[in-house]
Amino acid sequence: MAPLDGGTGSFYATRAKVYPRAVGGFYRRIKWAFLAVLLGIYYIVPWLRWDRGPGAPDQAVLIDLPGRRAYFLWIEIWPQEVYYLSGLLILGAVGLFLATSLLGRVWCGYACPQTVWTDLFMWVERLIEGDRVQRMRLDQQPLTTAKGARKVAKHSAWLLISAATGGAWVFYFIDAPTAFAEIFSGQSSVEVYFFIGLFTATTYLLAGWAREQVCTYMCPWPRFQAAMLDVHSLVVTYRDYRGEKRGKHKQGETWEGRGDCVDCRACVVVCPTGIDIRDGQQLECIGCGLCADACDEIMDRVGRPRGLIAFDTLANVSAAGRGETGRYRVLRPRTIAYGLLLLVVGAVMAVALAMRADVELTVLRDRSPLFVTLADGAIRNGYTVKVLNKTRQLQAYRLTVDGLPGARLAIVGDGSITDDQAHASLEVKPDAVGTFRVTVRAERRQLAGEATDVRFRLEGDNDARASQATVFLGPKP
Amino acid sequence: MPTKIEKDSVTGQNTTGHEWDGIKELNTPLPTWWLYVLYATVLWSIGQFVLYPSIPGVRTYFSGVLGYSAREELVQKMQAAADQKAPFLDRIRQASLADIRKTPELLGYAVAGGRVAFAENCAGCHQSGGAGAKGYPSLADDEWLWGGNLAEIERTIRYGIRSAHPDSRTSLMPRFGLDGVLERDKIDDAAEFVLSLSNRATNADAAKRGATVYAENCAACHGNAGAGQRELGAPNLADGIWIYGGDKASIVKVIAESRNGVMPAWTDRLDPAVIKMLTVYVHALGGGE
Numbered sequence: 001m002a003p004l005d006g007g008t009g010s011f012y013a014t015r016a017k018v019y020p021r022a023v024g025g026f027y028r029r030i031k032w033a034f035l036a037v038l039l040g041i042y043y044i045v046p047w048l049r050w051d052r053g054p055g056a057p058d059q060a061v062l063i064d065l066p067g068r069r070a071y072f073l074w075i076e077i078w079p080q081e082v083y084y085l086s087g088l089l090i091l092g093a094v095g096l097f098l099a100t101s102l103l104g105r106v107w108c109g110y111a112c113p114q115t116v117w118t119d120l121f122m123w124v125e126r127l128i129e130g131d132r133v134q135r136m137r138l139d140q141q142p143l144t145t146a147k148g149a150r151k152v153a154k155h156s157a158w159l160l161i162s163a164a165t166g167g168a169w170v171f172y173f174i175d176a177p178t179a180f181a182e183i184f185s186g187q188s189s190v191e192v193y194f195f196i197g198l199f200t201a202t203t204y205l206l207a208g209w210a211r212e213q214v215c216t217y218m219c220p221w222p223r224f225q226a227a228m229l230d231v232h233s234l235v236v237t238y239r240d241y242r243g244e245k246r247g248k249h250k251q252g253e254t255w256e257g258r259g260d261c262v263d264c265r266a267c268v269v270v271c272p273t274g275i276d277i278r279d280g281q282q283l284e285c286i287g288c289g290l291c292a293d294a295c296d297e298i299m300d301r302v303g304r305p306r307g308l309i310a311f312d313t314l315a316n317v318s319a320a321g322r323g324e325t326g327r328y329r330v331l332r333p334r335t336i337a338y339g340l341l342l343l344v345v346g347a348v349m350a351v352a353l354a355m356r357a358d359v360e361l362t363v364l365r366d367r368s369p370l371f372v373t374l375a376d377g378a379i380r381n382g383y384t385v386k387v388l389n390k391t392r393q394l395q396a397y398r399l400t401v402d403g404l405p406g407a408r409l410a411i412v413g414d415g416s417i418t419d420d421q422a423h424a425s426l427e428v429k430p431d432a433v434g435t436f437r438v439t440v441r442a443e444r445r446q447l448a449g450e451a452t453d454v455r456f457r458l459e460g461d462n463d464a465r466a467s468q469a470t471v472f473l474g475p476k477p
Numbered sequence: 478m479p480t481k482i483e484k485d486s487v488t489g490q491n492t493t494g495h496e497w498d499g500i501k502e503l504n505t506p507l508p509t510w511w512l513y514v515l516y517a518t519v520l521w522s523i524g525q526f527v528l529y530p531s532i533p534g535v536r537t538y539f540s541g542v543l544g545y546s547a548r549e550e551l552v553q554k555m556q557a558a559a560d561q562k563a564p565f566l567d568r569i570r571q572a573s574l575a576d577i578r579k580t581p582e583l584l585g586y587a588v589a590g591g592r593v594a595f596a597e598n599c600a601g602c603h604q605s606g607g608a609g610a611k612g613y614p615s616l617a618d619d620e621w622l623w624g625g626n627l628a629e630i631e632r633t634i635r636y637g638i639r640s641a642h643p644d645s646r647t648s649l650m651p652r653f654g655l656d657g658v659l660e661r662d663k664i665d666d667a668a669e670f671v672l673s674l675s676n677r678a679t680n681a682d683a684a685k686r687g688a689t690v691y692a693e694n695c696a697a698c699h700g701n702a703g704a705g706q707r708e709l710g711a712p713n714l715a716d717g718i719w720i721y722g723g724d725k726a727s728i729v730k731v732i733a734e735s736r737n738g739v740m741p742a743w744t745d746r747l748d749p750a751v752i753k754m755l756t757v758y759v760h761a762l763g764g765g766e
Contacts, residue, residue, distance in 0.1 A: 013506035369608030377717035
């Protein structure tokens with residue numbers, strides 16, 4: 001292997017451009033399927049509709065930043081509930097750990113947006129400029145009209161795809177049909193065009209120009225994925241015990257005394273990151289398995305069994321090298337731990353979602369005055385009560401306080417305390433937070449010392465209820 | 478500069494040529510464009526140096542080609558905020574206190590503005606939220622010395638109590654002890670009687686004797702049953718609220734030495750709109766009438 005610095009001693013090196021050759025086969029078909037499904041999800045989801053009644057957006061998946069709401073089918077997330085997002089991220093991370101410890105870097109090779117869009121861009125490139133050899137030849141040619149036309153066509157197609165990518169991104173944040181019409185009629189806000197432009201630029205640069213450099217230089221995941229892998233994880237491996245000693249092979253020659261690898265470099269030329277899988281596990285390998293497809297094709301042609309390069313575990317490969325039969329160990333401490341963690345977090349989230357109330361109550365005690373002594377000797381405390389009405393209807397709630405017999409509640413409305421009852425009636429608009437100043441008045445003999453534990457209870461229609469504990473303060477007894 | 482580039486026998490890679498206590502590092506070169514990104518940021522910083530204030534001098538500084546000034550921006554923003562507030566303040570200045578309370582938009586603005594003005598001007602004595610302290614009445618309870626409706630509160634804020642302003646509210650409680658008006662034991666009896674008004678007397682005989690002292694010396698202002706009199710700012714002596722403390726020693730001290738609390742007049746110090754906002758805010762603290 002040649003030194004990476006080309007023997008110059010420089011700390012910088014010009015990137016060696018990778019020209020991956022087209023390849024067909026099992027893993028390539030899976031990759032196409034992933035690409036179609038993931039791009040389909042990305043582009044179609046903003047257009048799905050979900051009826052939430054009048055006054056509410058009818059987009060199935062929508063993150064409404066100005067409105068401070070996130071809609072996901074029947075779920076409506078308020079900013080206070082952003083822990084659902086944290087939960088989803090934790091699920092995603094643990095799911096990634098589990099998949100990696102079982103199947104190696106399948107995320108990188110199949111599902112990562114960088115891989116999906118790079119694959120799409122390479123496909124376009126191949127359509128316009130031809131396969132590996134034609135592309136290499138084209139790049140070496142002097143600039144001619146024909147070459148220029150091809151380059152312009154390729155970059156235009158890339159930019160179009162990038163613009164569509166950036167365009168679809170904003171649909172997740174504003175109503176898609178409206179935004180679609182506005183974008184093309186020039187009525188959208190500057191922010192919308194800015195973000196479309198931003199994502200167009202990043203898609204074009206990352207998928208068109210940076211490609212594998214994103215994985216090797218920018219992405220942190222390849223750096224620590226080794227922590228999830230062990231010798232029992234399936235990874236793309238070269239079965240060196242079978243392949244070595246490698247060498248050219250002419251038809252009719254014997255296979256005795258040599259390996260199956262005919263050193264055709266098919267695995268190298270199809271690799272999207274430009275590495276040689278026969279050098280062993282490498283940081284640059286994204287685990288896509290295209291080299292296995294390329295090798296299988298060659299093995300068929302030379303009449304040797306498939307699977308010289310395959311998804312296999314390092315333990316199996318070394319076992320087979322010793323002439324033993326390896327075995328797959330799916331259940332390992334780490335996979336069990338990741339699986340359990342996934343189940344627990346998933347269950348917690350499901351329970352939290354199922355128990356999600358339509359109403360929430362927050363009670364903030366006044367800090368000053370801590371309490372007020374009234375002329376008749378009674379004690380009054382002030383509270384700021386916030387009621388979150390998550391329904392789409394106007395709701396009337398009834399607020400009472402436990403722990404203070406005979407306590408009287410009043411709402412400080414326009415500045416004067418008028419009514420004085422055992423409960424307070426609070427009316428909250430649909431999908432809104434109602435804020436009320438509530439005073440509670442109690443006889444001094446009902447207090448249990450300087451601080452009395454009390455609990456505010458809120459009741460509404462349809463069994464909506466919420467409560468919050470706080471204290472009622474009074475003078476030293 | 479790298480001095481001794483070697484070839485590593487295991488990997489076939491060159492070392493960087495640097496050596497730290499025998500530790501050498503393999504050279505894994507970065508892509509060249511990465512270096513160009515660094516150069517681009519350097520160019521960017523030069524642009525910033527030229528466009529924005531950057532180089533300090535002794536008395537002045539290089540103000541940049543764009544002439545940007547953070548201080549000027551602040552002045553502009555303050556002016557913009559003042560411009561935004563002006564129409565509200567005008568409306569508050571012209572509206573009556575009752576109208577302000579009836580218009581939710583103005584009420585919200587007045588309470589918010591009143592809170593700020595209260596914190597700046599009033600909370601020093603009356604405490605935040607009008608909690609009050611010894612000698613400084615609570616503004617959140619349901620008793621008022623001089624009246625708790627909007628007009629009375631505004632008048633108190635404007636002209637103060639026993640202030641230097643000619644329209645100030647004023648009254649004077651005599652110093653019964655210091656000026657020798659009453660004997661020590663008579664003061665003691667009067668205090669017992671005051672305690673009996675809220676059923677807290679410990680000496681029934683003294684309270685009975687004190688009734689006469691009270692009727693002759695105190696009832697004119699504080700009323701026969703101790704209900705107080707707002708025209709004179711005379712506090713109610715029969716309820717649970719005591720500005721200087723409700724125990725006997727405190728009451729004796731007040732009778733003997735008198736306390737005539739002072740509140741300054743604000744009419745010359747605050748804008749009429751601010752006084753109106755303060756009035757509405759104080760009224761909304763929990764005791765407004």
